[in-house]
Amino acid sequence: MKRSVAWKALVGMLLLLPVPLAGFGCGGKDKTSTPGDGEAPTVVAFSLADSATGIGLVTPITVTFSGDMDEASVVTGAIVLEGRPAGGHVRYDALTRSATFTPDTLYLPETWQRLSVSGATDLDGNAVLPAQLRFRTGPLDCVHLADPHEPNEEIAAAAWLEAGGVYRSLTVCEQEIDTYAFTLADPADITAATTVRHAHADAAGYAGWQIHFMNANRQYYATLGTSAVPGEHTYHYSFLPGTYYLEIFSSYGVDPGEFVLYDLELRVGEPCEDDAYEDNDFPHEASLIAPGVHTGLRGCHVDADYYRVAVRAGETLALTVDATVPAGAWAHRRVELAVPGASTVTYSGSENPVAVQAIAARDGEAVVCVRFWVDGVAYSMEVQVTASP
Ligand SMILES: [Ca+2]
Ligand SMILES: [Ca+2]
Ligand SMILES: [Ca+2]
Ligand SMILES: [Ca+2]
Structure with a gap:
């Protein structure tokens, strides 16, 4: 934009x-x-x-x-x-x-x-x-509505925040984006919560309000944060130590001359328990694994787990994911399997265990992604590579 x-x-x-x-x-x-x-x-x-x-x-x-x-x-x-x-x-x-x-x-x-x-x-x-x-x-215009963190339209100009900090009377004027950065020395679950104090009159519920966590490559951990209720625009993610970015804007855009006034809070909570393959949240971080049964894996809220598996042309890669979610929690999971030279196979639902498979058209590495939407998931994954009949 x-x-x-x-x-x-x-x-x-x-x-x-x-x-x-x-x-x-x-x-x-x-x-x-x-x-x-x-x-x-x-x-x-x-x-x-x-x-x-x-x-x-x-x-x-x-x-x-x-x-x-x-x-x-x-x-x-x-x-x-x-x-x-x-x-x-x-x-x-x-x-x-x-x-x-x-x-x-x-x-x-x-x-x-x-x-x-x-x-x-x-x-x-x-x-x-x-x-x-x-x-x-x-006067009431974007120049004079600018908050002290401007300009912060992109990661290169992100405004630094303290985890645990509360930042008041921030503004997004018209088509602006507010980009922030924060650094964690210890694992933590970070909740970005905004209270929308003013939005234009026809923005009922302000459903276009977006809060995103990103890595330095501008890859999104998830695109969450919308809510119909001002004050409940929250998004949390469990991070390992490192530097992360946050962007806030209205995906609907704000009319010329209009603006959003908001307070931002970066709440710090206990991290979700992770597994030894983390960080493996993006395809470029995929962990190389061998065929066999992998146990002791953990899933967290909107945590994507990427793995790579070597395959040869004509081989079938069969994947079975067996997960336990905390009692009463949303059991939805998404499993994606992309083998070389074939369309990605995707399962999205709450069946357990869930099995997917695909046949490689050429030699290379298959990429597997497993994702859950709640903290505290324990799962195992069986990877079988067999020559096709
Ligand atoms: Ca701003
Ligand atoms: Ca801005
Ligand atoms: Ca994980
Ligand atoms: Ca992960």
Whole structure:
């Protein structure tokens, strides 16, 4: 799909460095308070210049303090948008002594906004000297709807996320794609959950909403994630350590001038038990196996298991898959057998055991794929290669 890139040039505007603050009770000079000095901490910088204009409609604002703050006091209510007391999320980072305010929905377009800081305390309990920032938002268009992760239309430009992180007030404008990357040091089941906060009026149920996990080759682990219920757009997959990618977009496209506003959560859970042939999730990762009975195999949610088997022209490859799924779970499985020079044989259903076979037309390697849609599947696979009569 061709994606609009017209707004990209202005995205740099959103990546603003902290701007030193003058005239808001700082005495015009940065001061670092130290624990025990009894002095009130101050706001030494906002990430926007005071009276900045043309500001994006979901732009987070960072507030840097002069001293170490009590994290428990730097919360929603300590940084507020005038007229919308509970209108944002506040997160304090002790390392940088800064708090980030993320609006919970769009700032009103083309209006002056006032962000106020007050009530937060340092580690000695001294309240911060109140400070304010005024800024004016830009119009309701894709340039000003861009979230701080833009541009992230493809894997090469993916925005990095932390597993376990929550990312708020993200946007997909018109035909945009949002691509993210995350790295796992340990096996984990990752759930990508979005809460759609705004979609265009005629997108009832928002069934075109897509969430995909991909590898670096832009191969999809599955194309799931659609749901008719906003807030239930989830897709999970059990990963081994490595770097993975996620893309989010509306497969129906969004009308010109329209957008989706969403929150994204990357939940981390216990990994599904894997077998020794993993990773074998794509044809290029297929494990070479010999004829015989292979036991102790495991299947997970939308986990594809690829295997390769050497065959000669005229030989019949017969495959029997015997699987046990957890009680009450969906027993559906898909078994594909592609032998050299012949059409792929596919079984899709819940019969058990399931047997497929095919005759090779030339020498080479057959490719077998076995797939389940639930975690906790244990299976065995018998591979027989015989000369055809
Ligand atoms: Ca976006
Ligand atoms: Ca994007
Ligand atoms: Ca497996
Ligand atoms: Ca697999």
